[in-house]
Amino acid sequence: MTRTDIARRVYNHTWKLDPIVRSLLDTDFYKLLMLQMIWGMYPKVDATFSLINRKTTVRLADEIDEQELRAQLDHARTLRFSKKEMIWLGGNTFYGRKQIFSPEFLAWLEGFQLPEYELRKKDGQFELEFPGPWMYTTMWEIPALAIINELRSRAAMKSFAPFALDVLYARAKAKMWDKTERLKKLPDIRISDFGTRRRHSFLWQRWCVEALKEGIGEAFTGTSNVKLAMDTDLEALGTNAHELPMVLAALTDSEEELRRSPYHVLQDWQRYYGGNLLIVLPDAFGTASFLRDAPDWVADWTGFRPDSAPPIEGGERIMAWWRQKGKDPRTKLLIFSDGLEVESIIETYRHFEGKVRMSFGWGTNLTNDFEGCAPIPTDGLNAISLVCKVTSADGRPAVKLSDNPAKATGDPREIDRYLRVFGDKERVRQAVKV
Amino acid sequence: MTRTDIARRVYNHTWKLDPIVRSLLDTDFYKLLMLQMIWGMYPKVDATFSLINRKTTVRLADEIDEQELRAQLDHARTLRFSKKEMIWLGGNTFYGRKQIFSPEFLAWLEGFQLPEYELRKKDGQFELEFPGPWMYTTMWEIPALAIINELRSRAAMKSFAPFALDVLYARAKAKMWDKTERLKKLPDIRISDFGTRRRHSFLWQRWCVEALKEGIGEAFTGTSNVKLAMDTDLEALGTNAHELPMVLAALTDSEEELRRSPYHVLQDWQRYYGGNLLIVLPDAFGTASFLRDAPDWVADWTGFRPDSAPPIEGGERIMAWWRQKGKDPRTKLLIFSDGLEVESIIETYRHFEGKVRMSFGWGTNLTNDFEGCAPIPTDGLNAISLVCKVTSADGRPAVKLSDNPAKATGDPREIDRYLRVFGDKERVRQAVKV
Numbered sequence: 082m083t084r085t086d087i088a089r090r091v092y093n094h095t096w097k098l099d100p101i102v103r104s105l106l107d108t109d110f111y112k113l114l115m116l117q118m119i120w121g122m123y124p125k126v127d128a129t130f131s132l133i134n135r136k137t138t139v140r141l142a143d144e145i146d147e148q149e150l151r152a153q154l155d156h157a158r159t160l161r162f163s164k165k166e167m168i169w170l171g172g173n174t175f176y177g178r179k180q181i182f183s184p185e186f187l188a189w190l191e192g193f194q195l196p197e198y199e200l201r202k203k204d205g206q207f208e209l210e211f212p213g214p215w216m217y218t219t220m221w222e223i224p225a226l227a228i229i230n231e232l233r234s235r236a237a238m239k240s241f242a243p244f245a246l247d248v249l250y251a252r253a254k255a256k257m258w259d260k261t262e263r264l265k266k267l268p269d270i271r272i273s274d275f276g277t278r279r280r281h282s283f284l285w286q287r288w289c290v291e292a293l294k295e296g297i298g299e300a301f302t303g304t305s306n307v308k309l310a311m312d313t314d315l316e317a318l319g320t321n322a323h324e325l326p327m328v329l330a331a332l333t334d335s336e337e338e339l340r341r342s343p344y345h346v347l348q349d350w351q352r353y354y355g356g357n358l359l360i361v362l363p364d365a366f367g368t369a370s371f372l373r374d375a376p377d378w379v380a381d382w383t384g385f386r387p388d389s390a391p392p393i394e395g396g397e398r399i400m401a402w403w404r405q406k407g408k409d410p411r412t413k414l415l416i417f418s419d420g421l422e423v424e425s426i427i428e429t430y431r432h433f434e435g436k437v438r439m440s441f442g443w444g445t446n447l448t449n450d451f452e453g454c455a456p457i458p459t460d461g462l463n464a465i466s467l468v469c470k471v472t473s474a475d476g477r478p479a480v481k482l483s484d485n486p487a488k489a490t491g492d493p494r495e496i497d498r499y500l501r502v503f504g505d506k507e508r509v510r511q512a513v514k515v
Numbered sequence: 516m517t518r519t520d521i522a523r524r525v526y527n528h529t530w531k532l533d534p535i536v537r538s539l540l541d542t543d544f545y546k547l548l549m550l551q552m553i554w555g556m557y558p559k560v561d562a563t564f565s566l567i568n569r570k571t572t573v574r575l576a577d578e579i580d581e582q583e584l585r586a587q588l589d590h591a592r593t594l595r596f597s598k599k600e601m602i603w604l605g606g607n608t609f610y611g612r613k614q615i616f617s618p619e620f621l622a623w624l625e626g627f628q629l630p631e632y633e634l635r636k637k638d639g640q641f642e643l644e645f646p647g648p649w650m651y652t653t654m655w656e657i658p659a660l661a662i663i664n665e666l667r668s669r670a671a672m673k674s675f676a677p678f679a680l681d682v683l684y685a686r687a688k689a690k691m692w693d694k695t696e697r698l699k700k701l702p703d704i705r706i707s708d709f710g711t712r713r714r715h716s717f718l719w720q721r722w723c724v725e726a727l728k729e730g731i732g733e734a735f736t737g738t739s740n741v742k743l744a745m746d747t748d749l750e751a752l753g754t755n756a757h758e759l760p761m762v763l764a765a766l767t768d769s770e771e772e773l774r775r776s777p778y779h780v781l782q783d784w785q786r787y788y789g790g791n792l793l794i795v796l797p798d799a800f801g802t803a804s805f806l807r808d809a810p811d812w813v814a815d816w817t818g819f820r821p822d823s824a825p826p827i828e829g830g831e832r833i834m835a836w837w838r839q840k841g842k843d844p845r846t847k848l849l850i851f852s853d854g855l856e857v858e859s860i861i862e863t864y865r866h867f868e869g870k871v872r873m874s875f876g877w878g879t880n881l882t883n884d885f886e887g888c889a890p891i892p893t894d895g896l897n898a899i900s901l902v903c904k905v906t907s908a909d910g911r912p913a914v915k916l917s918d919n920p921a922k923a924t925g926d927p928r929e930i931d932r933y934l935r936v937f938g939d940k941e942r943v944r945q946a947v948k949v
Contacts, residue, residue, distance in 0.1 A: 086520040244729045248692045254685030258890060295678045296890075456692060456730075 101231045101283065102157045105193065106166050106308040108223040109277050111319030113170070113307065117186045118325075118353050120216045128215035128328050129473045130222055132207060132229070133490060135466035135513055140205030144461060145232045147202060153228045158195045167191055169311050176316075176357050195221055215474070219324060222469040226278035229467060230449065234281045237461025245456045252454040253281075257289055260423045261296025270430050271440040272297065273318045274304035275418055276448030279464055279515065286448045290315070293447075302440065318442070320358050320386070321350060323481050324471045326365040331474040336502050343371055347379060359383045360416060363399070364390065366482045366499055369506040372402045380406035384414025384438070390484040391511065392417045392429040398507070400437055410437040418442035420515055445515035464515045486510045535665045535717060536591045539627065540600050540742040542657040543711050544609070545753030547741065551620045552759075552787050554650045562649035562762050563907045564656055566641060566663070567924060569900035569947055574639030578895060579666045581636060587662045592629045601625055603745050610750075610791050629655055649908070653758060656903040660712035663901060664883065668715045671895025679890045686888040687715075691723055694857045695730025704864050705874040706731065707752045708738035709852055710882030713898055713949065720882045724749070727881075736874065752876070754792050754820070755784060757915050758905045760799040765908040770936050777805055781813060793817045794850060797833070798824065800916045800933055803940040806836045814840035818848025818872070824918040825945065826851045826863045832941070834871055844871040852876035854949055879949035900947045920944045 119126070134141055162170075167187060175181045182190075196217040201208040207229070211221040238246060264270060274293065280286040290309050293301040303316030310317035325346045333339040343365060351359065359382040363371040368390055380403060387395035396417070400410040414437070417429055421443050433439050449464040470490045471479045480491030480499050487510050489496055553560070568575055596604070601621060609615045616624075630651040635642040641663070645655040672680060698704060708727065714720040724743050727735040737750030744751035759780045767773040777799060785793065793816040797805040802824055814837060821829035830851070834844040848871070851863055855877050867873050883898040904924045905913045914925030914933050921944050923930055 086523070089520070242729075244725060248688060248726075251685040251688030252692065254682060255689035258682045258686065262890075291678060292682075295676075 098152055098156060100156045101153050101228045102160070102224040103283075104166065104308050105160045105162050105195075105220070106170075106311060107227070107277070107283065108220065108307060109275075109305040109319050110175070110307050110310070110317040111305065111321055112220060112223060113182070114319070114354065114358065115321055115325060116190075116216060116219060117182055118349060119219060120186055120189060121353070122349055123328070124214070124216055126215045126328065126332070127213060127473075127475050128218050128324070128471050128479075129213075130211040130218050130225075130469050131472040132209040132225065133468050133470055134206055135468070135487075137206070139460075139465050141229065141233065141467075142202040142207050143205050144236050145207075145229065146236075147200070147207075149232055150207065150229065151200065153232065154198055154200070154225070157224045157228065158197075161192075161194060162190060166311070173311075173317075176354075178356070181354075193217075193220070195224065198225075209469075210472075211469075215328065215471075219471075222324075223278050225469050226467060227280060227283070230279055230464070231282045233465075234449075234462060237455075237459050241455075241457065248456045249451070249454050249462075250285075253285070253451055254288070254292075256450065256454065257292050258296065261292055263423055263427065264297050264300065267427065267430055268300060269434075270297075270300050270426070271302050272300055272426070273302045273316075273440065273442050274306065274309070274447060275319070275442035275444040277306045278469075279445035279467070280448035281451060281462070281464075287312075289448050305442070320354075320360040321346075321362060323362060323365045323388075325350070326362070327471050327479045327481055328474040330366070330499075331477045331479040339499070339502050340374060344374075344376055344379065347382070357383050357414070360414070361385045362388060364388050364395075364482075364484045366480075366503040367506065367508055368395065368398065368484050369508070370503040372398070373506075375402075377406060380408050384416060386416040386418060386442075387484075388419050389488050390419075390507075391509070392419070392421075392425060393432050395484065396429070396433055396437065396439075411435075412438075414438045414440060416440045416442055418444065420445070420513070422446045449515075466513045466515055482508070484508050485513065487513045532586055532590060534590045535587050535662045536594070536658040537717075538600065538742050539594045539596050539629075539654070540604075540745060541661070541711070541717065542654065542741060543709075543739040543753050544741050544744070544751040545739065545755055546654060546657060547604070547616070548753070548788065548792065549755055549759060550624075550650060550653060551616055552783060553653060554620055554623060555787070556783055557762070558648070558650055560649045560762065560766070561647060561907075561909050562652050562758070562905050562913070563647075564645040564652050564659075564758075564903050565906040566643035566659065567902050567904055568640055569902065569921075571640070573894075573899050575663065575667065575901075576636040576641050577639050578670050579641075579663065580670075581634070581641075583666055584641065584663065585634065587666065588632055588634070588659070591658045591662065592631075595626075595628060596624060600745070607745075607751075610788075612790070615788075627651075627654070629658065632659075643903075644906075645903075649762060649905075653905075656758075657712050659903050660901060661714060661717070664713055664898070665716045667899075668883075668896060671889075671893050675889075675891065682890045683885070683888050683896075684719075687719070687885055688722070688726075690884065690888065691726050692730065695726055697857055697861070698731050698734065701861065701864055702734060703868075704731075704734050704860070705736050706734055706860070707736045707750075707874065707876050708740065708743070708881060709753070709876035709878040711740045712903075713879035713901070714882035715885060715896070715898075721746075723882050739876070754788075754794040755780075755796060757796060757799045757822075759784070760796070761905050761913045761915055762908040764800070764933075765905075765911045765913040773933070773936050774808060778808075778810055778813065781816070791817050791848070794848070795819045796822060798822050798829075798916075798918045800914075800937040801940065801942055802829065802832065802918050803942075804937040806832070807940075809836075811840060814842050818850060820850040820852060820876075821918075822853045823922050824853075824941075825943070826853070826855075826859060827866050829918065830863070830867055830871065830873075845869075846872075848872040848874065850874045850876055852878065854879070854947070856880045883949075898949045900949055916942070918942050919947070921947045 196213045199210045211218040303318040305319040307317050326343045330342045385399045396415050403410050426441050445464045451462040478492040478495045480495045630647045633644045645652040737752040739753040741751050760777045764776040819833045830849050837844050860875050879898045885896040912926040912929045914929045
């Protein structure tokens with residue numbers, strides 16, 4: 082009886098690359114929904130995405146080898162949607178709707194590949210940019226982040242002997258399972274995995290998704306990761322992101338157009354999607370101004386995803402607005418997704434229980450929480466606040482204000498102009514942990 | 516590239532038996548030391564060993580399938596010492612001494628096999644006995660206990676899906692590693708693995724031994740498990756057990772002979788071994804009477820292993836006796852091995868630090884502590900107080916009084932006779948957890 086599979090061992094010890102992203106479906110579902118709209122409505126718009134490391138004390142370019150990063154990015158560029166993946170995208174039901182992707186869009190997607198990137202090192206950081214047509218560059222956000230985060234984990238674990246790795250993952254598993262046991266006590270909660278971009282690694286994300294599936298059962302509603310959704314027969318979840326209002330705002334030619342642009346985006350969205358996909362992301366330029374100027378029809382949408390205000394205050398503000406518009410919040414949905422931890426999930430759930438439908442999109446703290454797990458002390462396994470944001474559209478600077486000034490992105494002068502248009506009301510600076 | 520090793524998969528799915536004991540060296544080292552003496556001095560003595568489940572609420576015969584137990588015991592009987600094992604026993608240095616086993620003994624050992632057993636079920640328990648020549652039956656103690664304990668673990672985990680098993684072992688590893696981190700704070704402590712008989716499984720004991728090796732380094736002095744010592748280049752540790760005074764006491768013909776028998780055993784032992792192997796096990800018939808009647812030369816021995824008194828009181832009593840005999844306890848060794856947990860190890864260590872040399876033989880709570888680890892509640896993974904004791908010698912009942920009446924074994928009338936001879940002084944009933 083062979084004790085060692087010789088072929089596998091030789092393969093394992095001679096491989097050139099352990100690819101982090103192995104499928105174009107290894108991305109967030111909302112990217113595909115947005116992509117169909119961008120492809121349909123804004124095929125000529127250019128949009129540059131840029132890596133932004135908010136945790137500047139972490140010198141990414143010192144921790145991660147540039148050549149390894151290039152090799153991973155280059156590998157991602159070789160990927161195409163496989164036959165099986167295309168068939169699944171065309172044949173699966175998403176959000177209760179069949180054929181959510183049009184045959185024309187899918188035909189185009191079949192030839193999709195990630196466009197070129199620009200990478201430089203500066204002051205210990207990577208300057209990583211994805212310039213080009215929006216309908217190509219938008220697809221870099223998730224793989225770029227997943228690659229950098231996993232390369233950083235790998236670098237941190239390079240010096241770990243097998244036993245230390247064994248202890249590390251044993252502790253991480255024990256910790257994750259304890260979280261599921263706490264959440265299990267709230268059987269009516271609704272939680273989904275939003276942790277692709279910030280994950281420790283693909284395999285770890287998969288384990289965490291399995292843990293939620295086993296641990297909280299029906300309370301686990303799905304994953305934003307399309308590949309994991311396909312592989313594990315889960316719902317693929319997610320709707321839209323800040324890049325939509327940010328690009329459309331950047332393209333406006335007047336302050337009045339700028340002010341109206343957040344609603345313009347919603348109208349675009351509604352041409353493509355309905356039902357539970359009608360989720361408003363209100364905080365691109367501050368939730369207060371968004372609600373103040375919102376047309377009545379916005380209150381007809383299914384729900385809101387407050388993404389940068391403290392969850393309880395943010396949720397209460399939206400509920401007050403719904404009531405003001407004559408809507409019963411108990412028929413509405415709030416999706417929380419900003420920096421969630423078990424504690425804040427439970428606290429938020431208890432606060433809103435019975436008052437509004439709610440759902441939690443759990444990200445970084447789900448798929449990259451190794452605090453206290455390493456048997457050898459290292460900072461390299463602590464998740465950092467790394468994002469890949471649209472920074473310009475057709476050569477014009479793109480801006481995000483957010484409800485939390487610490488999460489604002491864009492040229493400072495342009496931020497000032499946006500603040501003049503949208504105001505600064507109720508924006509509260511909070512530390513951005515992840 | 517093959518993703519599945521087909522041959523291995525087929526093998527794994529068609530095997531008839533997953534043997535628990537796969538080597539005659541998978542036993543405690545003291546069994547071999549005692550065996551050499553028994554073989555040399557008492558080759559004609561018969562001794563029956565019997566399984567005793569002190570935790571009668573656990574109905575072993577309901578939890579464990581009798582046929583599986585027979586298959587495992589039968590498999591153990593097929594084992595012989597392998598060439599490599601014989602060479603290692605002959606060539607290795609034990610307790611700093613080369614050729615601790617004589618060539619004549621090793622020549623006999625080469626043909627050793629475990630003798631027959633008798634197995635019946637009664638009232639939900641197994642009646643498992645090993646009658647026959649002492650120099651054969653003595654070797655059943657450890658494999659019989661290891662087999663039953665691992666069969667019990669397996670039975671408890673039979674209904675666990677792969678994910679539950681993954682969580683179980685992740686938690687157990689995290690728990691074990693936390694113990695090593697606590698013990699690491701006491702760099703001068705000396706700890707060894709005495710957990711073979713009570714282990715959850717062979718693989719788990721191996722993991723725990725690796726964890727101690729990685730986690731506390733030099734403070735981990737070795738293992739009682741001969742196979743693990745050989746495989747991992749650790750010291751094989753252990754000296755002698757209660758069976759020696761119990762058998763010799765049973766063979767005596769007068770109360771005076773009986774009273775002297777515990778010292779007679781030591782004289783036998785001293786003919787074979789010296790140095791750090793001169794460890795007194797004082798509690799077979801109560802430590803108080805043992806110390807009261809002990810000849811002065813007993814104080815020249817290297818140390819004591821108090822095995823049933825509370826560690827601090829028991830240790831203090833022996834230290835007082837040493838002082839009374841004009842010995843400085845700081846030159847002497849106390850080996851604690853009864854029901855140790857991290858807490859009691861640390862407490863005992865702190866109490867005796869600087870006053871006496873000491874060492875901890877960590878058993879059940881090292882290799883079978885799954886409390887709080889199972890994601891599905893089960894009592895089947897809680898270790899139980901299961902022993903395999905000599906119950907008769909040449910047809911006469913064998914007795915152990917112990918410092919803890921809850922650990923006494925033997926016929927009640929015979930126990931009364933022993934109590935008349937040795938007295939009941941300072942024996943204190945304590946709950947036997949493991």
